[in-house]
Every structure is written in C-alpha cells, then in structure tokens.
Amino acid sequence: MSPRTKEQNEEIRKQRTQEILQAAILVYAEKGYAASEIGDIAERAGLARGLVYHYFKNKQTLFRELYTYMMEGTNRFTKSHFEQEGSAFDLFHTYARLVCNQVLEKPAISRFYMRISLDVHYLFTPEEFSPFDWMKGFMRPMTEAIEKGMSQQSIRQGDASLMAAQFWGGVSQGMNYLDRLQQELLSQEIPVQEQRERLEAAIKQVVDSALAIIRPA
Incomplete structure (x- = not known):
C-alpha cells in the first residue's frame, strides 16, 4: 500500500x-x-x-476552536444574507424565519448559540475576547440593512443601531421560547401534526414581534 x-x-x-x-x-x-x-x-x-x-x-483548546468556527460561520451567513438585493424589510423577515426554523430543525446548534455566551469566560481572557466588540461586529450587517431600508422607506425611521439590537433581541428571546416549547411538546407526546401547528404559530408570533421593531408606520 x-x-x-x-x-x-x-x-x-x-x-x-x-x-x-x-x-x-x-x-x-x-x-x-x-x-x-x-x-x-x-x-x-x-x-x-x-x-x-x-x-x-485539552477541552479548552477544543472549545476555543469550536467557538471561533461557529461564530465565524454565523458572521458569514448574516453578512451574506443582508448583502442580498431586494427589500430590506423582506430580508429581515426571511432572516428571522430562518433562524427560528433552525431551532426546530437543528436544536443542538441553536442551543450552542443560546448558551455559549455564558461560558465564554472559560475559553478566553477579557484581553483575548470582548463580547461587546463581537456583538457589535455581528450586528453591523443588520444596522447597515436598516439604514438601507430607511432610504427605501421599507423600514421606519429611527436609530439604526438600536433597532438592530431590538430586532435581534426579539429573535433571540423567541429562539429560547421555541426551544423550550418544542421540548415540552415532545415530552407530552402530543401528535406530530398538532406539534407542527403549535410551533408554526409560535414562530409566526416571534417573527411578527421582531419585525414590529422595524415595520414602517
């Protein structure tokens, strides 16, 4: 050989x-x-x-690489999504649904993102990593998309950075709720069709609530 x-x-x-x-x-x-x-x-x-x-x-080295790998992937996806042509409002609508659907389709990945912020201090020193700076970079494509939407009049006027933070806050809190709801429905052995209907209704409410932050009057 x-x-x-x-x-x-x-x-x-x-x-x-x-x-x-x-x-x-x-x-x-x-x-x-x-x-x-x-x-x-x-x-x-x-x-x-x-x-x-x-x-x-060791474990820390592994999870440091995992953190970098996952966060770089998130940044690439978010940046490429909001760089697409079309209505900025529609891009936010699609993004919110994609993120919410991932909670149901790939729960382990979503739980990683939802929990890892609590464990970053195990992986990096404050000098090595700033959660504030990372979040600011992550939110930048959304902030720029909101500014673009304002010029298109597809998004209401306001502080773009604040609106991006409020939008993402609504989506991320909704992700936590969807994860808990899915686990609850599975534990109760509710019929699959009823599970899907209740989860879809919850997704719609999460998306609508997040979009209310940027929806034009």
Whole structure:
C-alpha cells in the first residue's frame, strides 16, 4: 500500500477535526461546558479518546476552536444574507424565519448559540475576547440593512443601531421560547401534526414581534 500523500493527510485531518467539532456541539447542547468531557466527545464522534487529544490538547483548546468556527460561520451567513438585493424589510423577515426554523430543525446548534455566551469566560481572557466588540461586529450587517431600508422607506425611521439590537433581541428571546416549547411538546407526546401547528404559530408570533421593531408606520 502506497503511503498517503500530504494532501490526503490534510484531508483526513480536516475530516477528523470536523467530526470532533460536530460531536462537541451535541455534547455541549446536552451538558454545557463544565460537564462536557473529552471522553464524551470522543464517544459521540466514534473516535478513540487519544485521537481527540491528537487534534486538541485539552477541552479548552477544543472549545476555543469550536467557538471561533461557529461564530465565524454565523458572521458569514448574516453578512451574506443582508448583502442580498431586494427589500430590506423582506430580508429581515426571511432572516428571522430562518433562524427560528433552525431551532426546530437543528436544536443542538441553536442551543450552542443560546448558551455559549455564558461560558465564554472559560475559553478566553477579557484581553483575548470582548463580547461587546463581537456583538457589535455581528450586528453591523443588520444596522447597515436598516439604514438601507430607511432610504427605501421599507423600514421606519429611527436609530439604526438600536433597532438592530431590538430586532435581534426579539429573535433571540423567541429562539429560547421555541426551544423550550418544542421540548415540552415532545415530552407530552402530543401528535406530530398538532406539534407542527403549535410551533408554526409560535414562530409566526416571534417573527411578527421582531419585525414590529422595524415595520414602517
């Protein structure tokens, strides 16, 4: 058997890293940072514990990379979404629905985003990471889209930064509610069709409430 090439080794490294990070999301969603263990992540990934340590020297290193990976993905998605052409108001409507739908379709990912802000202090020192600066950067595409919407008259006039923060606050609180509601409905063994109807009604209310912040008079 021929030895693997440098390119093949790199591809394997990327694949293993992804497997570990995806497993870490699932474990974190269930246990949070403090209770998550490398052994749990290895088991969920279907890998030997020692192999995980080959890629990440400890739990903090793993979760630092996971945090960076997830947040960079969020920033890219949000930026590309609000750079699309069309009505700014419609872009906010679509964004809110996409985010809410993810809570139901990929609950572990949504729980990661909802909980990780409480655990950032385990991963970074204040000098290494500023939650305020990160949030300001994350909100920038929304703020710019609101300013564009004002010029289009598809969004009411006001302080664009404040309105972006209020919109996202409504969506993020709605995400928490949807997650709890879905878990409650599953625990009660309510028929699937009724679950879908109640969840869809809740999504609509969350989206409508968030959009009320920017809706033109």
